[in-house]
Amino acid sequence: MAAYVLRLRAALLFGALRGDRAHVIRMSIGIAMLVAATVVTCWGLLSLRTAPIEVVLAVTVLGGSAVTLGFALAPLVVGATDPLDPRRFTAFGLPSGRLATILALAGLVSVPIMVLTALAVCLVLVWSAHGVAWPIGVIGAILAILTCALLARVCMALTSLFLRDRRSRELSGVFALAILVVVVPVGVFFASLEWRGTVPTQLSEAVAALSLTPLGAAIAFPARIGQGASSAWGSVVISLATVVVLAAAWGWLVQRVLTTTERPVSVRERGGLGWFAVAPGTPGGGVAARSLIYWFRDRRYLVNIIVVPITAALAMVPLLVVGVPMSIVALVPVPIAALFFGWLPHNDLAYDSTAIWMHVASGVKGVSDRVGRLVPILLIAVPVLAVAIPLAVLVHGRWAMLPAMVGVCAALFLSGLGLSSISSVVSPYAVARPGDSPFQQPQRAGSASALAQGLVLVGAIVLSAPAFWWAWLALTVDVDAAITALWVGAGIGLGALVIGVVIGSVAFRRSGARLMEFAEST
Known part of the structure; x- marks a missing residue:
């Protein structure tokens, strides 16, 4: 045989x-x-x-x-x-x-x-x-x-x-x-690495x-x-x-x-399901699959994704103009990108428009909705940051700063996701409707939109302040502080993310009628 x-x-x-x-x-x-x-x-x-x-x-x-x-x-x-x-x-x-x-x-x-x-x-x-x-x-x-x-x-x-x-x-x-x-x-x-014969x-x-x-x-x-x-x-x-x-x-x-x-798999049954064929057959998996389709096909999301690296790169220009050394400027864009990546889902429910009724009517748990909606930005941001952080440290020239950069970016990104999980439920505001130009923003009454955006950005920066402090010490005083910056940043980010998801889940469960009213009126 x-x-x-x-x-x-x-x-x-x-x-x-x-x-x-x-x-x-x-x-x-x-x-x-x-x-x-x-x-x-x-x-x-x-x-x-x-x-x-x-x-x-x-x-x-x-x-x-x-x-x-x-x-x-x-x-x-x-x-x-x-x-x-x-x-x-x-x-x-x-x-x-x-x-x-x-x-x-x-x-x-x-x-x-x-x-x-x-x-x-x-x-x-x-x-x-x-x-x-x-x-x-x-x-x-x-x-x-x-x-x-x-x-x-x-x-x-x-x-x-x-x-x-x-x-x-x-x-x-x-x-x-x-x-x-x-x-x-x-x-x-x-x-x-510098080999120099050895x-x-x-x-x-x-x-x-x-x-x-x-x-x-x-x-x-x-x-x-x-x-x-x-x-x-x-x-x-x-x-x-x-x-x-x-x-x-x-x-x-x-x-x-x-x-x-x-289990026999029918081609007709599975064909064309895309992300729904990949995601787990759970409420959270369904939300994640639908969100992934929106993020990769809806031009409103695509414009937001494209703007992040452009904004981060533009932040280098004034610093270079005033004479800040390139080795220092190279460390600036990546934390800014991490901050804005965490900020992007802060109004994610509003982009659903009236499609939010599917979640409310089907009784999707708040945690399934909150976690599922974070999957697309995680799939986008993590690879981008994983590539950008080493490149930034390479230009900076001191690899000992790598842990500090990872800690700062983790704190900003994960804290932003946690606060966004709360903001998108508690304070959604009107955005361009599906099919409209992403640059055609609707009229908004009151200051809810500015307040929601500002609180998420400022809140993520404030929560990340300890990681910034230890990273600054690693840059200027003692490079060993970079390891402390890594663990502090990762701990703060994960804690903020978990707490934000929990609070957002409770708010989502209690706000179904209000969210439907918001979707119908915008």
């Missing part, structure tokens, strides 16, 4: 080269590009044979950790159908343990694993050139390959269990944003941490042994434990999918 599955797997690989002429040409070009990239990467790895062991460790651990993470994330982002899905072999009646072993072996016959094997061979040669016994290098390479292969199997099984009926371009977009949040700040950090201290600390994680342990321990580091055996234990845990998880998942009846 194992030989049959392996032959089937090989046939599937060669079958990718069959088809019409255009398909064959595309596949041939893709294979040629992959072979070229593999050759270049192998050449780069082999050039490390004459590099210092510290440089070899940094490059291999960071690169290996990224590759391992890629094997885990690829099934989630791509969402391709798994040809080795255990459900496809149900008719053979094999025991789950035996089937799991066969499929795990068949998973080693794939193009990514072949490329990884070629790179692993080069790593063994590099380690041998630095005095590491070749059996140790081979063991490390085998553990790294098994980790990646089993991780891909496990993640594909999890995807088929939990995400198959919710796969959509919206969900893939969420995963892509999550990757962006991680990759860009890390790339900016690496670009800012591995920077910050990078050495990151490599040491990754060496003791499942992502980098298998790659790290041969080089650690070559260094004579005491932590090498910790990496050995972690890498072995990782393979054992992944193998056990794979066996359990195979048994689970073989004994779980999959």
Whole structure:
């Protein structure tokens, strides 16, 4: 049976080269590009044979950790159908343990694993050139390959269990944003390092941490042994434990999918639901899905989103004109953007117009409404701030200020969301109706609009004052205060957000009639 599955797997690989002429040409070009990239990467790895062991460790651990993470994330982002899905072999009646072993072996016959094997061979040669016994290098390479292969199997099984009926371009977009949040700040950090012939201290600390994680342990321990580091055996234990845990998880998942009846999914039922197909089937999930559709399609929301970075950038102009150093000015726009991102939902209910009746009539709980409406701005603001904060600190030139910037932005953004959760229920004011120009604002009686806007902005700044104070101390007196600014800012922001959501939820539950009256009269 194992030989049959392996032959089937090989046939599937060669079958990718069959088809019409255009398909064959595309596949041939893709294979040629992959072979070229593999050759270049192998050449780069082999050039490390004459590099210092510290440089070899940094490059291999960071690169290996990224590759391992890629094997885990690829099934989630791509969402391709798994040809080795255990459900496809149900008719053979094999025991789950035996089937799991066969499929795990068949998973080693794939193009990514072949490329990884070629790179692993080069790593063994590099380690041998630095005095590491070749059996140790081979063991490390085998553990790294098994980790990646089993991780891909496990993640594909999890995807088929939990995400198959919710796969959509919206969900893939969420995963892509999550990757962006991680990759860009890390790339900016690496670009800012000064090598000067040696591995920077910050990078050495990151490599040491990754060496003791499942992502980098298998790659790290041969080089650690070559260094004579005491932590090498910790990496050995972690890498072995990782393979054992992944193998056990794979066996359990195979048994689970073989004994779980999959709910049939109708294309007609799910087609075109967009964010509603991604969000959980709860009142809060429904509110979040509807809000996401509005935020990404309604030009009134889009204009508000576009204005935020423009406003933040314009704040730099007067400071530069009066002669403030660029290293200081670079720290200004991002907190302003965080403040306005938190401020944007302060009148969110008014943008619903008469559609608010759906929430009131269906008896949606206040907390579901409040939390659901915050999802769009979180999906927009978090990636933007995650990219902008490292860039600002890079221009500033002192990476020790990064925690302080994160603390200040977290305090401003989360405090603004908490106050906005109250303001949009307690003090909504008239806005442009759906379909109208976002620049065509209605006449407003009284000062309710100015008061609501001002209170949210000023309130967020006042609540964030302790984080500002510790960040200022980190900038001017003691850089160690940056860590205090981080924890103070995060604590204040989270506290304000939770309290704001609770108060807004109570107000929403008690204000249904008033909100309907407001919607009908504006």
